[in-house]
Amino acid sequence: MCVGCGSQIHDQYIMRVSPDLEWHAACLKCAECSQYLDETCTCFVRDGKTYCKRDYARLFGIKCAKCNMGFCSSDLVMRARDSVYHMECFRCSVCCRHLLPGDEFSLREDELLCRADHCLLMERASAGSPLSPGTIHSRPLHISDAVTVRHPPHHRNHVHKQSEKTTRIRTVLTEKQLHTLRTCYNANPRPDALMKEQLVEMTGLSPRVVRVWFQNKRCKDKKRSILMKQLQQQQHSDKTNLQGLTGTAMVAGSPIRHENTVQGNPVEVQTYQPPWKSLSDFALQSDLEQPAFQQLVSFSESGSLGNSSASDVTSLSSQLPDTPNSMVHSPIDT
Numbered sequence: 001m002c003v004g005c006g007s008q009i010h011d012q013y014i015m016r017v018s019p020d021l022e023w024h025a026a027c028l029k030c031a032e033c034s035q036y037l038d039e040t041c042t043c044f045v046r047d048g049k050t051y052c053k054r055d056y057a058r059l060f061g062i063k064c065a066k067c068n069m070g071f072c073s074s075d076l077v078m079r080a081r082d083s084v085y086h087m088e089c090f091r092c093s094v095c096c097r098h099l100l101p102g103d104e105f106s107l108r109e110d111e112l113l114c115r116a117d118h119c120l121l122m123e124r125a126s127a128g129s130p131l132s133p134g135t136i137h138s139r140p141l142h143i144s145d146a147v148t149v150r151h152p153p154h155h156r157n158h159v160h161k162q163s164e165k166t167t168r169i170r171t172v173l174t175e176k177q178l179h180t181l182r183t184c185y186n187a188n189p190r191p192d193a194l195m196k197e198q199l200v201e202m203t204g205l206s207p208r209v210v211r212v213w214f215q216n217k218r219c220k221d222k223k224r225s226i227l228m229k230q231l232q233q234q235q236h237s238d239k240t241n242l243q244g245l246t247g248t249a250m251v252a253g254s255p256i257r258h259e260n261t262v263q264g265n266p267v268e269v270q271t272y273q274p275p276w277k278s279l280s281d282f283a284l285q286s287d288l289e290q291p292a293f294q295q296l297v298s299f300s301e302s303g304s305l306g307n308s309s310a311s312d313v314t315s316l317s318s319q320l321p322d323t324p325n326s327m328v329h330s331p332i333d334t
Contacts (some may be wrong), residue, residue, distance in 0.1 A: 002027055003048075017043055017050070030055055044194070046201055057194060064089050065110060073192075080107050092117055173213075177203045181213055189218055 002009050003017075004027030015023040015038065028043070029036045032055040037043045044056040051059070061070050066089035071077060078090040078099075090099050092114040099105050099114060106118040113121065173181070180203050184191060191199070191214065199210050 004028065017045060021045065023050075032059070042194075044198055046198075053194065060197065061194070062197075066090075080105070080112065083107070083110060085112075171205070171209050173205075177205065181210070181217075185214065185217055189214070189221075 001007070001022065002024045003021050004023050009022060009024060011024060013025055015025050015028040017023065017028070025038070026036075028038070028050060030052040031049040032051060035041075035052050037050060037052060042053040044051045044053065044060075046056070046060060057070060062084050063070055064086050065080075065083035066085050069086070071084070071086070076087050078085045078087060078101075080090075088098075091097060091112065092099065092105070093111040094113060094117040097114050099112065104115045106113045106115075180199065184195065184199060188195065196207060196210050199205075200207055203210070
């Protein structure tokens with residue numbers, strides 16, 4: 001259904017304006033200059049009417065509270081409550097002194113007063129003296145009315161504490177408002193001033209609520225992206241550390257009772273006495289100076305065992321006490 005003419009849309013192309021407005025290509029045009037609006041230009045909707053960017057800024061854009069002229073995107077502005085001023089227009093309405101960032105001033109019936117003129121006006125009001133013709137006639141001015149100059153973007157913000165603290169009210173958004181804000185955020189996370197004004201008209205929220213919502217949304221998305229990046233890096237690190245390692249899946253079985261009994265055939269152990277054992281016992285029990293031992297030593301050193309006869313071996317064996325006679329009388333091969 002076309003929003004412009006109210007008839008069904010059967011064209012090949014449909015002009016859709018966020019969030020859910022559809023138009024014929026011939027019906028979507030500026031209500032002021034009748035310029036056709038397509039995907040190459042910016043379209044603004046207000047009170048059911050469509051406007052081009054130039055006419056929307058001229059009709060509904062923010063204007064200077066002093067000269068009633070619009071602002072450029074590069075202009076530096078000064079804010080006082082809900083009023084916006086050019087830098088050159090931000091002057092005292094009595095003495096025309098240019099108010100600089102950090103100067104204290106008062107705002108009375110949309111008129112700016114410097115601190116000196118504000119104090120002078122307070123003195124005259126308390127004394128009951130008549131006001132001069134050039135003085136603004138309005139409600140009495142109080143200290144709580146004094147506000148601080150808002151700095152331009154390139155200056156450091158200066159905060160002036162008021163005597164009374166304001167209570168912050170939490171705004172609850174409806175589903176339609178959230179859908180509109182999220183749709184605009186997906187298209188452009190950092191909308192310009194004109195887009196924010198359009199969102200204010202579409203959602204019915206205050207400019208501050210729209211601005212804070214976008215700030216909080218960007219902050220949440222940034223934290224979420226940082227967390228996802230850290231998780232991906234951790235997973236990549238774990239995967240790199242496990243490269244080159246192989247293993248076999250093992251499953252533990254049920255426990256088995258350990259039996260202390262050992263099955264096997266009995267083994268008979270027999271003692272074995274080496275040949276040198278008899279000679280060692282003889283050396284320990286006999287006198288080393290006996291002729292038989294001396295003859296055995298000389299016989300071993302001279303190597304005459306191979307040239308001796310069997311009778312010599314027999315006579316030597318008979319002289320060894322308690323020595324088993326295990327030698328056989330046979331000639332020794334030379």
